[in-house]
Structure formats: structure tokens, C-alpha cells
Amino acid sequence: MAVLSKIRERSMFLIIIIGLALFAFVLDPSTLGDFFNSNKVNEIGEVNGESISRQEFADELESYKQQRGGRVSEMQAVKAVWNNILRQKIYKNQLEEAGISVGEADVWKELINVPSVKNNPQYLNEAGLFDESKFKQFLADTKENNPQLWSAWSNYMNQIKTNTERNAYDNLINAGLGASLKEGEADYFINNTKLNTQFIFIPYSSIVDSLVNVTKSDIANYIKENEADFKVDESRDISYVKFDITATPEDEAAIKDEVSKLLEDSIDRNKQTVVGLKNATNYKEFLNENDSDINLDENFKFKKDISNVISEKVFAGSKGDVFGPYKDKGFFKISKITEISKMPDSVKASHILIPFVGSQAANNETTKTEAQAKKTVDSIFNLVKRNKAKYTEIANEVNPDGTKGKGGDIGWVNYTAAFSPNFDADFANYMFNNKKGDINVVKTKFGFHIIRIDDQKNAQKVVKLVTFGRKIVASEATENAVFQKAEQFALELSKERRFTEVSKENKYLIRPAVGLKVLDENVPGLGNQRQIVSWAFGANTKVGTFKRFDLEGSHIVAIVSSKVDKGLSPVNKASARVKPILKNRKKAEIIRAKLNGNTLQEIANSNNTAIKTGTNVTLKSPTLSGAGSEPKIVGAMYNAELNKVYKGIEGNRGVYAFVVTKKELPTALPNYEASRKRIAQSRKGLNYRIFESIKKATEVKDYRANMYVSN
Missing domain, CATH: 3.10.50 (Chitinase A; domain 3)
Known part of the structure; x- marks a missing residue:
């Protein structure tokens, strides 16, 4: 009955929907199919009528996120994938129109010239040369036996095809972006012709704002006249x-009190002794059982590494001393000195590295097992432990990392960097817990090292400090x-x-x-x-x-x-941008009416101003003394007749009247190759702008909002 009741409640709604659909059909029969068609639900967009399906987009999105390893947000990935798909489809259309096609042979040629393929020992013959048949056999075996790896190779080859298509189109564009010697000559003369001029400058600021009125309709008309500049997205x-x-002061006081009680032993409800930090010996257990918001840190600390709230007391204290509770970086903390020592803050070391199969430094050439690598490193150790020259020679010969060619030198490493997640802890422990001149074999996740400590500096007091922390919330x-x-x-x-x-x-x-x-x-x-x-x-x-x-x-x-x-910007949104432009236009009209006279002197007298002089003005540097940068005015001067008065010319900062008194052409050159090359070079970076222009001319429909907006 409940279901029937719901149907009755919504029957009128259904009747209205069906009625609207039939009404739309009467107006345009084709709309009826669209009304009930769910195809749009499965599309994410269109490019020149070609659909981009949700499935296609989702697959590309997942692949992109995997490539980025979670380093991008969902929307960053969505935007990047959308732009990639648009680029691919737009390039495809342009290539088809240009009659250019990229086939399997083109992709294969690019693939076998990729360094990681061409130089892979797996695909080399006995002479050490790349063997196409071996690579083909590898791909055939992969396709047959390893679908996951084949999928990765297929994606890689598709990417090569996409890049090849893009490069083909870009090369086609670049071929038309050169420059002629005639262009070089014109550019040279335009930019180096010097002008001497006299001018009068009446700034817009000389007219008070109250004398001009910019209405909403003025702004609306300006927007319509300049539609391209005011198109906006939703x-x-x-x-x-x-x-x-x-946290309130009361909350902080309660947390501080709770932390304070953990310093001393206490008795729980079962009358069992609960060990406090002062008497604790198993510090990991203490932090875990009391739900510390700070993990155990067993590294030594220099004075600079400890909160200045307690650093002075800590470095004046003894092993076993406790401190706190104290407030530090959003926590209430208690701390205890567990060890005191002396240690350098930086160490300079060298190493010889012998990786084994399975270690992080292993590569395609690594064949030694762990036992074989240990035997090799022990043999080398006996040769180099007292012979620095031999050490350097062997390090340069066998090291598989960036220290090869440097005698194994890893340079200076400070304590903080050494005990960070980016450095190996076993390597760091040897460097900082031994003395200058010590040398020994150390196993790390990278393999077996012969580490030599070459130098140490800034030896000083350090402490191990156990700290319990409770976040202030x-x-x-x-x-x-x-x-x-x-x-x-x-x-x-x-x-x-x-x-x-x-x-x-x-x-x-x-x-x-x-x-x-x-x-x-x-x-x-x-x-x-x-x-x-x-x-x-x-x-x-x-x-x-x-x-x-x-x-x-x-x-x-x-x-x-x-x-x-989506469409044209509303008046209220564009007002801040358009109003100053229209105000200056209306002020220009007022100023023009004041520019009375046939000579500059008459115009200057009628406006109670002085004639200014511009010497050696060029289009390359369109600055007028006393007026500032005025490229439009200097452009007008460049095309003006000599000794003719021009007035009422609008610039960036005001209205001008001027006379060009001299136009000095630069010395003609034997050739204009330098100018031609400069123009051609400046045009090489236009590919992106050309693509953006093509994109604007492409019919793109974007339905992503249907997928990512709450309804």
C-alpha cells in the first residue's frame, strides 16, 4: 500500500513531465528522443561532434592518477586528463585535415630508438648491438603471457603515437613560422628610427570624476562591443x-593537568602501580599505553633541535632528569633525558658499494647473490683498508652510483639529513658513531659498503630525549x-x-x-x-x-x-574593469574640446600648460619625458607627417597634441640576417598560443559538471 500511495502522490508530477515532453515534440519532433535519451548521461563531452565517453575519460583518469602516484588531487587530475584528451582529439582533426597520418611503422621507429629500449642488454646481440628480433620476441611473449605488463607497453606505445602526431603537427607549424630578410629589414628600421617631437600632454586626472557619468547601459554597450574580451565561464x-x-583555556588546563600526572607513578582502580615517565624504562610501551600523540624518537638531539622552552634546562641536566609539562607547537609535553653523549654535527665519508640481487642498488648488471657480494666486499676490504689510493681506484671502478669517478666520496652530511627517511639508517649510524679515519664493512638496504670516515666537525654535547605529547584540542x-x-x-x-x-x-x-x-x-x-x-x-x-x-x-x-x-560578463562583474576605461573616454571628449588653436603654442596657451620635448624617441622604447610609457602615442608619431600638428590623440594617461620635428632613419646595414633570426627565434615559442587559438575555434562541449556537481 505504501508503494501505491507514493505512486498516487507523484502521479501529477509524472503527468507534467510527460506533458512537457509531448509539447516539446510538437515544437520539434527531434527533441523527444533527446528528452528520454540517456546517451548524454554516458558522455563527458564532445569535440567537433565526436563524443568523449565517461568510460574513456574514467580509464584515462585512473591511468593518470596511477602515473602521478597520488600526488595530485581528484580535480587536478580531472583537469589534466580533460586537457590531454582535448589536445589529442584536436591534433587528430588537424592532422586529418592536413593529410598527415602516423602509422605503425612510425611508432615502431620511435619505439626502438628510445634509449631505455635501444640500450637494454636484454635486446642486444652477441656483438652488443640492438637486435630488433629479440625485442619483437619479448613483446610477443609479453602479450601472450603477461597481460598486465602488455597493457603497460600498449599504453606506452599509444603515448608514443600521440607524441609523434603532436610533433608532426608542431613541425608543420614551425615550418611556417620563419621570417624573411625583408621582415628583418622592416623590423630593424621600425625599431631604430629616432623621432624628435614637441607635444602637449593633458592628463585625464585634470578632469574631476564628478564631471563624467558612466551608466550601467554604457558599461553594457561596451561589453557588447568587445564580446571577445568579456566571455566568462559559469x-x-x-x-x-x-x-x-x-581549545578553551579550561580545555588547556585540563590537558596540562592530565599530562602532569604521567610524570610520577600512580595507582589505578585495580590498585595496580602505573609507572610514570620518571621511573619508566620501556619508553615505547609507556608512550603506547598512555596514548601519546608523539611517536618515540631515539635519535640524538643537538641543542638547536630541542624546543627553546626547555633546551637550557635539558643541556644543564643529567641522565634521568624529567621536564614539564610544557607547551610546545600545539602540544603539552613531558620529556626525560635517557642518554648523554658527544657527537659531530657533520661527517665527510666515502664508500665502495657492492650490491647484490634484491638490494636497492641492484640493476640489470647485478648478478651476485648476497653471499657472493659479502665475499667480494671482504676481499676488497683487505686491499683498501690501509691503502687510500687503492680505495679511490676501486671505488671509481665498481661503484654503481653517483660517487663513481669521485673516489666514492659522498661529501659532507649533517646529522639531521643522515637520520632522515631519505638516508640509510645503518650507513648513518656508522658515520656518526665512529671516529675520523675508521673504515669497515657495513650492510645496508643498498648492498655491502666499505665506509671510510674522512672527516668530522663541530663535535658537541647531544642528548637522547624521550617525549610524551598530548595534542591541545x-x-x-x-x-x-x-x-x-x-x-x-x-x-x-x-x-x-x-x-x-x-x-x-x-x-x-x-x-x-x-x-x-x-x-x-x-x-x-x-x-x-x-x-x-x-x-x-x-x-x-x-x-x-x-x-x-x-x-x-x-x-x-x-x-x-x-x-x-556562461556567456558575457554581467555588468556588475565587469564594472571595475570597464568604468575607468569609459571615464577616460568621456574625459578625453572634454579635453579635446579645450584643445583650441592651430599651433602647439596656441593650444598650450589655451590650456595654461607648457610644450614638452621628446628627443630620440623610438618604438622600441616608447617613453615620453614627463608623461611616461605611451606606445599608442609614439606609434602615431612614427606615422605622422613632419611639422604637422596633430591633436586630440588619446594615450594611456591623457590626451596629446604633438608635432614631429625630425625623423632620423638608422644607418642601412649590408644585410638583415640578425634581425631575421631574432624574429624567427621569437616565433618558435608560439606553438602553445597557436594551439590555444585552434582550441577556441573548435566546437567543444563540456559535460564534466554533470559528473562532479551535487544534484
Whole structure:
């Protein structure tokens, strides 16, 4: 009965939908199929009518994310893959129109010339030369027996084909981007012709703003006249109030007290002794059992590595001394000295490395087992332990890393770098726990090393410090109070009270996020918050719609304050950009009316100003003394007749009247090859701009929002 009831409730809705579809059919029968057709649901976009399916896009997206190893966000990957697919399809169309095709033979030629293929020992013959048949056999075996590896090779070959197609098109474009000697000659004369001029400059700032009025219709007309400059994508503006969940002084006091109790032994509810940090010996167990928010660090610490809150006391203390609780970097901590020693802060060392199969330094040439490598390294050790020249000679001969050719020298390494995740701990321990001149065999994850300590510096006191830490966070009661505050704010808005009004009453700071695009994920002031952007573009989200979001460490109440559809920029959005332009235009009209007179002197007298002089002015450096950079004015001067008065010319900063008194051409050159080469070189970097121009001329339909926006 419940199902029938739901059907009855929605029957009118279904009737309306079907009625709209039939009405659309009467107007245009082709729309009926589109109305019920689900094909668009399975498309992510179109390029010149060619569909990009969701499956194609998803496969490319997954492949890209795997290549990047999780180093990009979802939306970064989406944008990169979309651009890659657009580029591929646009290039494909252009190549087809140009009659260029890239076949299997072209791809194969590129593939076998890849260094990692051509120089791979697996594909070389007895003479050490690349053997095509061996490589073909490898690919055939891979296709037959290893689908996963074959998939990787197939993707690689497809990438080679894509790159080859792109290079073919780019080369075609580059062939037409040269320059002639005639162009070189013209460029030389244009840029080096010197002008002497007299001019009058009336700045726009001389007319007060109150004398000109720029209306909304003026701005709208300007936008229509310059459509190409004001095309915009769909966007949203939101405003939000942030309610941070932060620990109160009471919360901090409670955490400090809790940490303080862990210094001394205590008795639990079962009347068992709970060992405090002062008497603890198993420090890993102590940190784990008491839920420390800081892991055990067993490295020695120099004074500079310890919080300045306790560093003086620590380095004046003895083994077993405890410190705290103290506040440091968002934690309350207690610490204990477990060991004191003396150690250099930097060590200079060399090594000879013998890798074995399975070690991280192993490569295609590594054949020794671990036992064989140990036997080899021991034999070498006996040769080099007292012979520096022999050490250098063998290191340069056998080392498989960047120290080959340097006598095995790894240079100076400081303690922090040595005991970081990027360095091998066994190697580091030997360097810093032995003395200058010591040499020995050490096994690491890279293989067997003969490590020699060449030098050490800045030996000083160091300590091992066990530190328990509790992160300073808000209590549950504080979290609840902040939640209630955010919820109450949202409740007030639901009573149709204005966002600004309620915020002002409660003294809440309103923060704007302007110009969010449909696939953005970053919200200014909040970081990566894709969920908020997705909501702002949702089908049911309108201007004035608000919502509370629960984020990590805060609650947000956001409202959509403005909505811009794809097309021409709205007047209010373009106003800041267009208004100064139109103001200067209207001021120019007022200034022109004041430029009375037939000579510069008459014009200067009528405007109570002086004539300025420009000497050796060039188009290459279009600066006028007392006026600044004015390329449009200098361009007009270059094409002006000598000794003729020109007036009412608009520049960047004002309106000009001028006379060109002299035009001095540069000395003719025997040839203009240098200018020609410079022009040709400057055009080599235009491939990207040419592609962008082609993309603008391509019919692209983007449906990604349907996949990544809340509905």
C-alpha cells in the first residue's frame, strides 16, 4: 500500500513531465528522443561532434592518477586528463585535415630508438648491438603471457603515437613560422628610427570624476562591443562564516593537568602501580599505553633541535632528569633525558658499494647473490683498508652510483639529513658513531659498503630525549558549544533573516569566496573543500541558498551570494574593469574640446600648460619625458607627417597634441640576417598560443559538471 500511495502522490508530477515532453515534440519532433535519451548521461563531452565517453575519460583518469602516484588531487587530475584528451582529439582533426597520418611503422621507429629500449642488454646481440628480433620476441611473449605488463607497453606505445602526431603537427607549424630578410629589414628600421617631437600632454586626472557619468547601459554597450574580451565561464560567489573549534583555556588546563600526572607513578582502580615517565624504562610501551600523540624518537638531539622552552634546562641536566609539562607547537609535553653523549654535527665519508640481487642498488648488471657480494666486499676490504689510493681506484671502478669517478666520496652530511627517511639508517649510524679515519664493512638496504670516515666537525654535547605529547584540542563540551553556535546561526537564516544582518548582530566575520568555477576545489580561506564548490553549483542551489558544512576543526555556514552563467560578463562583474576605461573616454571628449588653436603654442596657451620635448624617441622604447610609457602615442608619431600638428590623440594617461620635428632613419646595414633570426627565434615559442587559438575555434562541449556537481 505504501508503494501505491507514493505512486498516487507523484502521479501529477509524472503527468507534467510527460506533458512537457509531448509539447516539446510538437515544437520539434527531434527533441523527444533527446528528452528520454540517456546517451548524454554516458558522455563527458564532445569535440567537433565526436563524443568523449565517461568510460574513456574514467580509464584515462585512473591511468593518470596511477602515473602521478597520488600526488595530485581528484580535480587536478580531472583537469589534466580533460586537457590531454582535448589536445589529442584536436591534433587528430588537424592532422586529418592536413593529410598527415602516423602509422605503425612510425611508432615502431620511435619505439626502438628510445634509449631505455635501444640500450637494454636484454635486446642486444652477441656483438652488443640492438637486435630488433629479440625485442619483437619479448613483446610477443609479453602479450601472450603477461597481460598486465602488455597493457603497460600498449599504453606506452599509444603515448608514443600521440607524441609523434603532436610533433608532426608542431613541425608543420614551425615550418611556417620563419621570417624573411625583408621582415628583418622592416623590423630593424621600425625599431631604430629616432623621432624628435614637441607635444602637449593633458592628463585625464585634470578632469574631476564628478564631471563624467558612466551608466550601467554604457558599461553594457561596451561589453557588447568587445564580446571577445568579456566571455566568462559559469561561476559562483559565496560568503561564509567560519566557526573554529579551538581549545578553551579550561580545555588547556585540563590537558596540562592530565599530562602532569604521567610524570610520577600512580595507582589505578585495580590498585595496580602505573609507572610514570620518571621511573619508566620501556619508553615505547609507556608512550603506547598512555596514548601519546608523539611517536618515540631515539635519535640524538643537538641543542638547536630541542624546543627553546626547555633546551637550557635539558643541556644543564643529567641522565634521568624529567621536564614539564610544557607547551610546545600545539602540544603539552613531558620529556626525560635517557642518554648523554658527544657527537659531530657533520661527517665527510666515502664508500665502495657492492650490491647484490634484491638490494636497492641492484640493476640489470647485478648478478651476485648476497653471499657472493659479502665475499667480494671482504676481499676488497683487505686491499683498501690501509691503502687510500687503492680505495679511490676501486671505488671509481665498481661503484654503481653517483660517487663513481669521485673516489666514492659522498661529501659532507649533517646529522639531521643522515637520520632522515631519505638516508640509510645503518650507513648513518656508522658515520656518526665512529671516529675520523675508521673504515669497515657495513650492510645496508643498498648492498655491502666499505665506509671510510674522512672527516668530522663541530663535535658537541647531544642528548637522547624521550617525549610524551598530548595534542591541545577542544573538549567534547567545547565542540558541542561551537556546533550549537553554528546551528543557531543557520536557524536564524532559515527565518528569512538576511545573512549580513544576522552576522553583524552576532559580530561574526563574513568571508567572501569570489569567482568559484564549477570544477574548482579550493575555497579561499578554507583550502581544498570540493564539497562546498559542488554544492554551490548544484541544480537546486540558487542565490540566497545557504548550508552548514562540518569541516575538520570547524563548522562553516555558507550562502550563495551571486551566480554568473556562461556567456558575457554581467555588468556588475565587469564594472571595475570597464568604468575607468569609459571615464577616460568621456574625459578625453572634454579635453579635446579645450584643445583650441592651430599651433602647439596656441593650444598650450589655451590650456595654461607648457610644450614638452621628446628627443630620440623610438618604438622600441616608447617613453615620453614627463608623461611616461605611451606606445599608442609614439606609434602615431612614427606615422605622422613632419611639422604637422596633430591633436586630440588619446594615450594611456591623457590626451596629446604633438608635432614631429625630425625623423632620423638608422644607418642601412649590408644585410638583415640578425634581425631575421631574432624574429624567427621569437616565433618558435608560439606553438602553445597557436594551439590555444585552434582550441577556441573548435566546437567543444563540456559535460564534466554533470559528473562532479551535487544534484
